[in-house]
Amino acid sequence: MTTETLINPSEVAPKRERRKEARPGELLDAALDLFVEKGFSAARVDEVAARAGVSKGTLFLYFQSKEDLFKAVVRENIANKFPTWQEEFITFEGSSADMLRYALVSWWERIGNTRASGITKLVMSEAQNFPEIAEFYQEEVIKPGNALIHRILARGVQSGEFRDLDLEQAVHIIVAPMIFLMMWKHSMGACATSAKIVDPEQFIHMQVDVLLHGMTAK
Amino acid sequence: MTTETLINPSEVAPKRERRKEARPGELLDAALDLFVEKGFSAARVDEVAARAGVSKGTLFLYFQSKEDLFKAVVRENIANKFPTWQEEFITFEGSSADMLRYALVSWWERIGNTRASGITKLVMSEAQNFPEIAEFYQEEVIKPGNALIHRILARGVQSGEFRDLDLEQAVHIIVAPMIFLMMWKHSMGACATSAKIVDPEQFIHMQVDVLLHGMTAK
Amino acid sequence: MTTETLINPSEVAPKRERRKEARPGELLDAALDLFVEKGFSAARVDEVAARAGVSKGTLFLYFQSKEDLFKAVVRENIANKFPTWQEEFITFEGSSADMLRYALVSWWERIGNTRASGITKLVMSEAQNFPEIAEFYQEEVIKPGNALIHRILARGVQSGEFRDLDLEQAVHIIVAPMIFLMMWKHSMGACATSAKIVDPEQFIHMQVDVLLHGMTAK
Amino acid sequence: MTTETLINPSEVAPKRERRKEARPGELLDAALDLFVEKGFSAARVDEVAARAGVSKGTLFLYFQSKEDLFKAVVRENIANKFPTWQEEFITFEGSSADMLRYALVSWWERIGNTRASGITKLVMSEAQNFPEIAEFYQEEVIKPGNALIHRILARGVQSGEFRDLDLEQAVHIIVAPMIFLMMWKHSMGACATSAKIVDPEQFIHMQVDVLLHGMTAK
DNA sequence: TATGAATGAGTCTTCATTCAT
DNA sequence: TATGAATGAAGACTCATTCAT
Numbered sequence: 001m002t003t004e005t006l007i008n009p010s011e012v013a014p015k016r017e018r019r020k021e022a023r024p025g026e027l028l029d030a031a032l033d034l035f036v037e038k039g040f041s042a043a044r045v046d047e048v049a050a051r052a053g054v055s056k057g058t059l060f061l062y063f064q065s066k067e068d069l070f071k072a073v074v075r076e077n078i079a080n081k082f083p084t085w086q087e088e089f090i091t092f093e094g095s096s097a098d099m100l101r102y103a104l105v106s107w108w109e110r111i112g113n114t115r116a117s118g119i120t121k122l123v124m125s126e127a128q129n130f131p132e133i134a135e136f137y138q139e140e141v142i143k144p145g146n147a148l149i150h151r152i153l154a155r156g157v158q159s160g161e162f163r164d165l166d167l168e169q170a171v172h173i174i175v176a177p178m179i180f181l182m183m184w185k186h187s188m189g190a191c192a193t194s195a196k197i198v199d200p201e202q203f204i205h206m207q208v209d210v211l212l213h214g215m216t217a218k
Numbered sequence: 219m220t221t222e223t224l225i226n227p228s229e230v231a232p233k234r235e236r237r238k239e240a241r242p243g244e245l246l247d248a249a250l251d252l253f254v255e256k257g258f259s260a261a262r263v264d265e266v267a268a269r270a271g272v273s274k275g276t277l278f279l280y281f282q283s284k285e286d287l288f289k290a291v292v293r294e295n296i297a298n299k300f301p302t303w304q305e306e307f308i309t310f311e312g313s314s315a316d317m318l319r320y321a322l323v324s325w326w327e328r329i330g331n332t333r334a335s336g337i338t339k340l341v342m343s344e345a346q347n348f349p350e351i352a353e354f355y356q357e358e359v360i361k362p363g364n365a366l367i368h369r370i371l372a373r374g375v376q377s378g379e380f381r382d383l384d385l386e387q388a389v390h391i392i393v394a395p396m397i398f399l400m401m402w403k404h405s406m407g408a409c410a411t412s413a414k415i416v417d418p419e420q421f422i423h424m425q426v427d428v429l430l431h432g433m434t435a436k
Numbered sequence: 437m438t439t440e441t442l443i444n445p446s447e448v449a450p451k452r453e454r455r456k457e458a459r460p461g462e463l464l465d466a467a468l469d470l471f472v473e474k475g476f477s478a479a480r481v482d483e484v485a486a487r488a489g490v491s492k493g494t495l496f497l498y499f500q501s502k503e504d505l506f507k508a509v510v511r512e513n514i515a516n517k518f519p520t521w522q523e524e525f526i527t528f529e530g531s532s533a534d535m536l537r538y539a540l541v542s543w544w545e546r547i548g549n550t551r552a553s554g555i556t557k558l559v560m561s562e563a564q565n566f567p568e569i570a571e572f573y574q575e576e577v578i579k580p581g582n583a584l585i586h587r588i589l590a591r592g593v594q595s596g597e598f599r600d601l602d603l604e605q606a607v608h609i610i611v612a613p614m615i616f617l618m619m620w621k622h623s624m625g626a627c628a629t630s631a632k633i634v635d636p637e638q639f640i641h642m643q644v645d646v647l648l649h650g651m652t653a654k
Numbered sequence: 655m656t657t658e659t660l661i662n663p664s665e666v667a668p669k670r671e672r673r674k675e676a677r678p679g680e681l682l683d684a685a686l687d688l689f690v691e692k693g694f695s696a697a698r699v700d701e702v703a704a705r706a707g708v709s710k711g712t713l714f715l716y717f718q719s720k721e722d723l724f725k726a727v728v729r730e731n732i733a734n735k736f737p738t739w740q741e742e743f744i745t746f747e748g749s750s751a752d753m754l755r756y757a758l759v760s761w762w763e764r765i766g767n768t769r770a771s772g773i774t775k776l777v778m779s780e781a782q783n784f785p786e787i788a789e790f791y792q793e794e795v796i797k798p799g800n801a802l803i804h805r806i807l808a809r810g811v812q813s814g815e816f817r818d819l820d821l822e823q824a825v826h827i828i829v830a831p832m833i834f835l836m837m838w839k840h841s842m843g844a845c846a847t848s849a850k851i852v853d854p855e856q857f858i859h860m861q862v863d864v865l866l867h868g869m870t871a872k
Numbered sequence: 873t874a875t876g877a878a879t880g881a882g883t884c885t886t887c888a889t890t891c892a893t
Numbered sequence: 894t895a896t897g898a899a900t901g902a903a904g905a906c907t908c909a910t911t912c913a914t
Contacts, residue, residue, distance in 0.1 A: 023873095037346060038346060038347060039257070039259070039343065039344065039346065039347060041257070041259035041260060042259065042347050044907095044908075044909090045908080045909060045910090046908080046909090054874075054875090055874065055875045055876055056875085056876070056909090056910090057874065057875050057876060057877095057910090057911085057912085058873080058874055058875070060909085060910065060911080061873070061874075065909075065910080066908095066909060066910090097434065123405070123406075124343075124401055124402075124405040124406065125257070125342075125343035125405070126257070126343075127405035127406055127408065127409060128255060128256060128257065128404070128405065128408055128409075129256060129257065129260055131409045134405065134406050134409040135409060135411055137406070138406060138409070138411070138415075142406070142415075153433075156433075161434065162433045162434060163433060163434070165424075165433060166424065169417075169420055169421065169424045170424065170428070170433070172416050172421055173395070173421070173424055173425055173428055176394065176395045176398040176399070176402075176421075177391070177394045177395060177398070179398055179401070179402075180394040180395070180397055180398040180401075181394070183342055183397070183398075183401055184342075184394075184397075186346075187341075187342040187343070187345035187346065187352065188341075188342065188345055188352055188355075188356060188360070190345065190346055191345060191346075191349045191352040191353060191356070193353055193356065197356075197360075197390075198390055199387075202387055203387065203390055203391070203394075206383075206384065206387045206388065206391055207391055210388070210391055210428075210429060210432065211428060211432065211433055212432050212433055212434050213432040213434055214428065214429065214430050214431040214432030214433075214434075215371075215374075215380045215381060215383060215388070215429055215430055215432075216315070216379070216380060216381070216430050216431055216432075234890080234891060234892060234898075234899055234900075235892085235898090235899085236891095236892065236893070236897085236898055236899075237898085238897085238898065241898085241899095262882095262883075262884095263883080263884065263885090264883085264884090272899075272900090273899065273900050273901065274884090274885085274900085274901075275885090275886085275887085275899065275900050275901065275902095276898075276899055276900075278884090278885065278886075279898070279899075283884080283885080284883095284884070284885090459894095473782060474782060474783060475693070475695070475779065475780065475782065475783060477693070477695035477696060478695065478783050480886095480887075480888090481887080481888060481889090482887080482888090490895075490896090491895065491896050491897055492888090492889090492896085492897070493889090493890085493891085493895065493896050493897060493898095494894080494895055494896070496888085496889065496890080497894070497895075501888075501889080502887095502888060502889090533870065559841070559842075560779075560837055560838075560841040560842065561693070561778075561779035561841070562693070562779075563841035563842055563844065563845060564691060564692060564693065564840070564841065564844055564845075565692065565693065565696055567845045570841065570842050570845040571845060571847055573842070574842060574845075574847070574851075578842070578851075592869075597870070598869045598870060599869065599870070601860075601869065602860065605853075605856055605857065605860045606860065606864070606869070608852050608857055609831070609857070609860055609861055609864055612830065612831045612834040612835070612838075612852075612857075613827070613830045613831060613834070615834055615837070615838075616830040616831070616833055616834040616837075617830070619778055619833070619834075619837055620778075620830075620833075622782075623777075623778040623779070623781035623782065623788065624777075624778065624781055624788055624791070624792060624796070626781065626782055627781060627782075627785045627788040627789060627792070629789055629792065633792075633796075633826075634826055635823075638823055639823065639826055639827070639830075642819075642820065642823045642824065642827060643827055646824070646827055646865060646868070647864060647868065647869055648868055648869055648870050649868040649870055650864070650865065650866055650867040650868025650869075650870070651810075651816045651817060651819065651824070651865055651866055651868075652751070652815070652816065652817070652866050652867055652868070670877075670878055670879075670911080670912060670913060671877090671878085671913085672876085672877055672878075672912095672913065672914070673877090674876090674877065677877085677878095698903095698904075698905095699904080699905065699906085700904085700905090708878075708879090709878065709879050709880060710879085710880075710905090710906085711878065711879050711880065711906090711907080711908085712877075712878055712879075714905090714906065714907080715877070715878075719905080719906080720904095720905065720906090874914100875912105875913100875914080876912100876913105876914100877911105877912095877913090877914100878910105878911080878912085878913100879908105879909100879910080879911075879912100880907105880908100880909105880910100881907105881908100881909100881910105882906105882907085882908095882909105883905100883906085883907080883908105884904105884905095884906090884907100885903105885904085885905090885906105886902105886903090886904080886905100887900105887901100887902100887903095887904105888900100888901105888902100888903105889899105889900080889901095889902105890898105890899080890900075890901105891896105891897100891898095891899085891900095892896100892897105892898090892899100893895100893896080893897100893898100
């Protein structure tokens with residue numbers, strides 16, 4: 001997406017001229033869709049090229065191989081949303097419970113509910129065949145994401161709002177359902193009959209509720 | 219396979235062994251490994267056959283096609299899991315909290331921690347390319363599994379042990395982390411560096427703890 | 437067909453015991469059907485065996501290879517009908533025109549209209565891939581057949597009934613339509629829509645009529 | 655093919671030649687030879703491609719499947735034959751006997767004696783396995799051909815030159831020997847020893863002679 | 873830079889043939 | 894002699910990749 005911002009965010013060239021510059025971006029864009037939709041092997045480079053409006057040969061002008069394209073797709077789409085996000089939390093005022101709720105809800109809006117979630121599906125599905133991608137993802141996405149959650153939890157524990165948890169573990173408790181949500185959306189959730197089984201918004205809402213208060217009656 | 223031939227080369231492995239009864243199982247076994255390890259398309263039928271100690275032709279004697287083999291693998295590894303399990307819960311005595319904890323822990327022992335968990339990873343990764351498999355899995359695995367959890371929760375609510383939850387939703391809250399666990403184990407978890415990041419036993423333990431009591435300090 | 441007559445025409449053994457002796461015949465029988473129906477390569481040895489009521493392995497007990505089976509089928513079915521037939525003509529009384537008509541009509545009844553005609557289709561279709569079969573067929577069937585016709589024509593010429601023809605050539609004029617008839621029956625004629633286009637009996641009738649009297653108005 | 659490379663090795667044949675327009679024709683050409691020579695199943699797509707001077711992959715660039723190629727070969731070699739021919743007969747002046755003779759002789763020159771005759775052999779040999787081809791052939795070749803003959807005969811009958819025949823049947827009498835000729839040429843006739851047994855020109859000549867005047871002495 | 877025709881290694885699948893039982 | 898499970902060579906077809914234009 002929006003590769004032009006990466007390449008040259010300042011000037012908006014006329015369509016025809018911008019084209020050449022935009023090629024790799026358009027290819028990555030098409031590739032993301034196709035990889036998410038069909039997986040690495042079932043996605044055909046012909047179709048990626050076609051969807052990007054170029055010929056197959058052109059694709060190989062920008063990417064050495066299909067694997068290379070795949071890696072670029074993942075790399076490109078693991079946008080560093082975390083830095084800007086982090087700032088929000090530094091200046092966040094309110095309870096840590098609200099903060100957690102806000103984190104998950106806005107995560108859904110900005111990541112889970114966008115095409116970016118397809119990346120997670122992709123990476124997890126193909127991790128075995130692309131260990132370096134998995135590694136990369138771990139470093140660039142999972143770790144920063146976890147750090148963010150970690151900070152929120154630590155704030156809550158410190159303020160006495162949350163009880164004294166093993167934070168390393170607790171982070172997983174928070175993150176796991178979100179990852180599940182992305183996987184589900186792009187696998188079972190994409191199959192007609194079972195589509196409505198998990199409703200993400202409701203799911204997140206109750207998730208936070210249960211996480212904070214538990215299921216046990218008082 | 220045939221490690222004994224390697225260890226004991228004097229006992230020549232018979233070239234043509236007739237094991238009609240055993241073959242499908244052996245093939246299914248090898249296929250499960252390979253499919254989980256590499257995914258559907260990256261797995262080669264030659265290798266499945268080789269790992270089962272038969273020729274490629276033999277594989278097609280028992281399974282019409284690679285896809286057919288895939289379906290058989292899924293079917294084979296999920297049947298007969300729930301019926302016996304369900305009975306245990308009917309006769310369970312103790313608190314519903316204990317019941318829930320028992321359910322998740324024994325789930326981990328019997329499914330999550332066995333090769334069967336690879337099936338879930340497999341199905342979710344390939345769901346888009348095999349909608350019928352996804353459908354089948356939904357019906358044969360997800361639904362019965364959810365029903366089991368539903369029963370436990372209903373029991374807890376009825377006894378006043380749990381608060382009055384939207385059970386349909388609550389079921390997902392319980393199940394999601396387990397599915398995550400299987401996905402993780404067979405994707406990121408299988409990559410060296412990040413292997414130890416999530417420890418399943420600890421994860422489940424804390425999961426139950428938080429689910430039951432929440433994170434909020436009293 | 438009726439291989440038992442070839443093997444042991446004198447004694448009629450009970451079904452079960454005759455079986456063993458009859459095997460090759462039953463196989464040839466089934467093979468003839470299948471080869472005629474589907475051609476050499478499209479015919480499957482499994483099906484031949486199945487149709488003969490034996491296992492595939494048994495087939496190879498009697499025939500070294502599929503090619504061997506094919507050759508045996510052709511050889512077996514090129515029954516020497518000519519010797520007995522020839523006698524009929526030696527004692528034939530009547531005009532040579534009647535003789536010719538009788539020859540063609542009875543040929544249709546005894547050969548053209550029986551499964552034997554399938555052999556011709558078979559041999560002609562596969563001649564390129566089985567030159568020795570073609571050669572064999574030429575010697576065993578075509579030549580004796582031609583000789584028979586030759587004799588009739590010679591008789592007619594000698595008696596002054598027919599005009600003085602180049603007999604070698606004239607024979608082909610007679611034989612060609614009969615061969616055509618067999619080919620047609622087992623190719624185009626076997627396809628639904630065009631089935632009724634050529635009616636053999638009528639065809640032969642007119643053929644003789646035209647051959648004898650010509651089309652030219654007197 | 656590329657005999658010039660053999661004759662003149664200094665001119666190195668370019669490895670990748672772009673000849674989009676020419677390819678299908680070259681492939682069809684090679685395929686015709688091979689199909690006629692070996693039959694549908696015995697012909698290998700690799701060899702067709704090789705004979706056309708391209709790689710196997712290229713063949714599948716132009717034809718979806720081997721069967722598709724087969725159909726194209728049949729189609730290619732029978733279109734545009736009859737339309738131009740038909741015109742000749744409309745303007746034909748002379749006796750109907752001459753017309754018939756001319757029809758058969760020129761048929762031999764333009765069809766029977768060219769590679770196109772192999773198509774008939776092909777279609778009749780494979781008719782059972784390709785009913786649609788048979789149907790197609792019936793419609794596109796047999797029917798127009800028959801119509802042509804029908805017209806000649808009708809002309810002759812009308813002018814009183816021929817006696818009053820059942821034209822539908824009479825057409826078959828004329829056509830059958832021609833079809834026989836094609837079958838023979840590409841089956842028995844292609845085998846060394848029996849090659850000269852039927853001489854087409856003589857055969858046609860006598861055929862017309864006999865058809866027109868009959869064999870019976872006046 | 874862009875094209876798309878051409879390539880050929882690689883895959884699934886078939887089926888005649890073998891062989892332990 | 895009969896079986897049918899097992900084989901593996903061979904074939905059609907795919908598709909990422911190349912390269913002449």
